[in-house]
Amino acid sequence: MLIEELISAGRQLYERGLQTTRSGNISAREGNVFWITRSGTNLGRLVESQFVEVEVDDRAMIPSAASVETRVHRGIYNASCAHAIVHAHPPHAIATAEVAGEKGIKPIHNEAIVGLKWVPVIDTSVAGEDIGEAIDPIAAQLSRWPAVVIRGHGAFSIGGDIDEAVYRMVLLEEVCKIDCILKSFK
Numbered sequence: 001m002l003i004e005e006l007i008s009a010g011r012q013l014y015e016r017g018l019q020t021t022r023s024g025n026i027s028a029r030e031g032n033v034f035w036i037t038r039s040g041t042n043l044g045r046l047v048e049s050q051f052v053e054v055e056v057d058d059r060a061m062i063p064s065a066a067s068v069e070t071r072v073h074r075g076i077y078n079a080s081c082a083h084a085i086v087h088a089h090p091p092h093a094i095a096t097a098e099v100a101g102e103k104g105i106k107p108i109h110n111e112a113i114v115g116l117k118w119v120p121v122i123d124t125s126v127a128g129e130d131i132g133e134a135i136d137p138i139a140a141q142l143s144r145w146p147a148v149v150i151r152g153h154g155a156f157s158i159g160g161d162i163d164e165a166v167y168r169m170v171l172l173e174e175v176c177k178i179d180c181i182l183k184s185f186k
């Protein structure tokens with residue numbers, strides 16, 4: 001069931017243009033373990049064998065096939081009340097973060113003011129590289145906020161389940177699309 005929900009979530013993220021065919025990763029927690037996509041998978045075409053089981057306990061080994069951001073997912077589970085996590089590369093959010101910097105991203109429409117409140121922006125720790133981000137800065141923001149954007153990379157969102165994490169990522173991209181539209185009027 002959990003895996004089916006993750007497969008459906010991956011497809012939605014891909015169809016909405018929040019991923020390329022090789023980017024992003026998603027996971028959901030069940031007790032002391034979480035299920036995460038394998039490294040380099042296409043989120044639009046996930047199958048059951050592309051998920052890896054990982055222990056939430058950060059002393060446990062991480063299987064080598066697991067996503068490059070698995071340590072970040074585990075850090076978030078240990079620092080927050082998340083039961084599911086989405087990491088995506090939403091284009092308007094990446095663009096908006098470049099301009100917003102430390103001010104973060106403030107939604108202007110009601111749905112997102114309620115759903116996101118405010119979205120912090122932090123710098124990537126791995127500029128130009130395809131290795132995992134530093135855990136602590138991301139986990140610290142997600143212990144307070146539902147989503148965070150990493151400049152020059154992408155975004156993470158959390159939820160009580162994978163539907164909520166996907167919703168927040170979609171909402172974040174919508175907020176940033178509106179921001180880009182507004183800037184085009186100036």
Ligand SMILES: [Zn+2]
Binds near residue numbers: 024087088153
């Ligand atoms: Zn990424």
